[in-house]
Amino acid sequence: MLLEIKDLWVRYGGAEVLKGISCEIEEGSVVTLLGANGAGKSTTLRAITGLVTPAAGEIWFDGKRIDGQPPQKIVELGIRHVLEGRALFPYMSVLENLKVGAYLQKDRTKMSDTLKRVFSHFPRLEERQGQQARTLSGGEQQMLTIARALMGNPRLLLLDEPSLGLAPKLIREIGKIVRGIHEQGVTVLLVEQNTRLALDVAHTCYVLETGVVAACGITQELVKSDLVRRAYLGL
């Protein structure tokens, strides 16, 4: 397993947000976390990258225990987290945003190779490389956050609500991008409110309900179950 979460508990103040979540992600797969607002999807991602400290439980990445480590150490192991709400550097140019994405890359030639590859996937960003990030459209900003994460050549990419606030046409575009990333051999953990998009791209699906895993399994099989469809997927 590339990532393994064992009985993870997270508390914010007095409230329990995650109540013993376990989950496994195989190398090379696309896994989605579904669930309503407040189910604990974003918190799970934030616990993986060390932005919140778990109260109990373990997180293992590639055979190393990572819970309790500071975020920069976790990122260094090859995990990238595309935060909800994009978290761009708004007053820096597109190119500068991407350069900061390659902060950990010490080899300059490798960095420019990665930059070329990223630009070939996102030609719009190459056209707009001199523009400040805040002047991009919502869709372009989302592309930029994903592109910035790819500049770090991650093994595992965590995507938190990449479709948020985007028009339907752009949401389909995001789906294509996620598939493209997977084809390059990157493992993806996708959190989505847009169930259709998530089920479309994911092999494995976990459904969270108020901090516990309510259902999980192969996406194809899960969508066949009437109970799951009605209760959690809204299909």
Add this chain to the structure above:
Amino acid sequence: MDITGSDVVQGIINGLCMGGTYILIGLGLTLILGIMNILQFAHGEVYMLGAFTVYLLSVLLGVNLYLAVVISMVTTAIVGLILERVFLRPLKGQFLSYVCVTTGLSLILQTAIMLAFSKGTKQLPSLYKGSFEIAGVFVSRERVVAIVIALLLTLALYTFLKRTKYGLAMTASAQNREGALMQGINPNLMSAMVVAIGSALAAVGGALGGSIFNLDPYMGGLAFMKGITLIVIGGLGSIPGAVVGGLILGIAESLLALFFGSQMGIILPLVLVIVFLIVRPKGLFGHD
């Protein structure tokens, strides 16, 4: 007394010169505030410490003045690093403890310097003796040197932030803390760097201030206030804002003092701050 045109020109040059020292203290404050989200209340004392280090080296030990300034930059940066590691980092996010500790620190530094150096007015040697005449106005060379040094250091800082990997990482950390964390940027390294750089710049500011005006252990308090004022005028976190804010503040003080007396020269810029806070709270170059 009549105020002539040459008085006004003289006033502007003095103002630019004061502005230069304000810029050097303001840059550190604005960067530290942007990246660490804390106001470094002892930053004025770091400025004072930098000035006294130059005094110790150049006046008491006879080291060349410019070499003394460079040494003071390094030692003051090291002092900054120690302050960051021992006081600022452990208190991050605890606003009230932070204010108490840094305020206390500034009092301790003032008293320590007062005890270490006997009372009495102290001044640093002139940066460059003599004066020259342009269009009937006598301009002292040391003031021009002070302005040039301040602007060159600002340019160096700007280039560092724009062109180097660590500079970009610092800018990024100021614009989105979590976004920067997720690129693998170590926030502790960033805060150490920003305090070291800010302290080194403040040391030069202290040296320039101390060679043109006098040195005393309490010089940091006023300098700190000027730093805050120029941030309000120029806009938080903006380097061009700090430069323009510092120059406006320096010139305004100097000209207002010329026309209305030196007391007004100190008070009226604070009125400017109030006006800015009401009309344009983000400052001239600041972000929302």
